[in-house]
Amino acid sequence: MKPKKKNKGALAALPLYIFTLVFVLGPLLYMLALSFMTRAETWGVVPEFTLENYANIFQPVYLSTFWESIKLAALSTVLVVLIGYPFGYFMAKLTAKWKKRTMMLLMIPFWTSSLLRLYGWIIIFRAGGVLDSVLMSLHITSGPLKLLYTYPAVVVGMVYALVPFMIFAVYSSAEKLDFSLVEAARDLGATPFKAFWTVSLKLTLPGLLSGVVLTFVPSMGLFFIADILGGNKVVLVGSLIQEQLLKAHNWPFAAALSVALLLLTTLLLFLYRKAAGVKDLEGLV
């Protein structure tokens, strides 16, 4: 009986396999192949095996770009945790009615293009923009802050774009938290902080850890935020790849950079999973 059942299940999953093969594995292999080819003189590639593309990555200018990307991703993730965790945790404690409303407020921005929302930030950040006029009319600052096209602007944009994912991940974990466990901890002598630390945090850790993955991985590649809010001052791996592909037309090098980014992210995730000691990050890693 059992093998039969298994076969049936596999058959039902067949479309998924085909989809994955065609749209995920195919492009990946194509990218991998490209990364070992040689750039043509004018346009496109020549199928001539080379390792030069990978060797190029180790030039200091590109290495530092990778390093900058990791630093920005890490900083954004830390800020997203600090904002998103409490938000998601307390959202789970709201009444059903307010949970729904809060969820709605979080979802509405997703109905518009993320690009448009970033242009919104430009209006806020630019010299003499919304932020400046508010701060100046309150006499907190005397002149324009010139925040647009700076590192902080990029960080704000990243955090803004990614914080909902953290909130959703933490919320789904915190909603399952049985509050009587916190009461039991308090009853057994724990201060509110100790009860949170030993019970609530431990039991919502899977959500937090998934949220970190959901934040860190995309922030390694979110090039358009750095482009739009950072001008050309903040160069990340993502922007570098885009530049090599679309402006320099160096497809093999762009592919090699992409493969390197993929490997780096996978490695970081692997290390992270080891360090977190959690086997199941809610099915993410």
Next chain:
Amino acid sequence: MDGSLLELIGIEKSFGDAKVLQGISLTAAQGEFITLLGASGCGKTTTLRIIAGLETPDKGQVLLSGTDMTHAEPNRRDVNTVFQNYALFPHMNVAQNIGYSLKLRKAPKEEIRRRVGEMLELVQLPGFERRAPGELSGGQKQRVAIARALIGKPRLLLLDEPLGALDLQLRRQMQLELKRLQKKLGITFIYITHDQEEALNMSDRIAVMKDGLFQQVGTPAQVYDSPKTSYVARFVGAANLIHGTVQEVRGDMALFTSTDGSGRFLTRGHAFAQGQPVTLALRGEQAAALEDSGREEPGLMGTVKEKSFAGGMLRITVGLPSGGEFACFRHGIDSDLAPGGRVKIQWEPAAACPVDL
């Protein structure tokens, strides 16, 4: 000596518009086993949560060993709770659960290990240290929850329907075990249940609760034999209630009449006047349904409605002329009485207890 360990003074508590506690007062002595008995929604869990510090009363005071602790945080109270759903920490094993409070107090590891072992011995789960809560049966979880609450040597242990989720046989066994534990440790227990048998079996005193008020606080014998109110009589003793009018009072003996007949009862210190309405509680096993002999004797007249045998007793349901029913119990599997037969219900005057409505 003022030996009261816990004192509740005029506790009131509302949630929104619902007044859950309407002014309850209670004292508990060191080593006493007190049960809060009542149907669900009567406010017993809220009372427990106020003692534990998980709720703050709107009015009234909570004194522990004479100190006002009404607004003290739960972690500042020498009180531990066994929660209804056990509330074991799912991310810790049995030893970590039980040792939790000692770890908070930064006790040395060796001492925690030793004390956890002792507690597991006490609740008869030796060797269970490394098990996860998810691997335990309901009864085992219960024992772990009790061990976790007792390891800090509280002076007061609160138990919220601890046996509610267990099957009947296990309940009986755990009742005996809990009583044994309580005697051995000399800790005051405040125990919540809606099962009157459990309350009668285990308690030194029972507080019968209804609608946020104590109907009666007394020993099991007092509550069972001399219920103060009709609710206590019905809830604890499953007693029949008779409504009548006092006909005459002679010393401590009184006679009442009703549409169903007449009968005698002891006044038990109440002052009754002729013509005063009275409600009596009369338990089925203390009343006898006899074939109507036609003699002029006090008793309630009725017709046998049905007979059923349960728990070693024959239950005879008698329909009264007023439309009510009266349940009599007698030993044995059957009687001569047949459904439809005319009977008279009679009792010893001491068996009928006057109660407040």
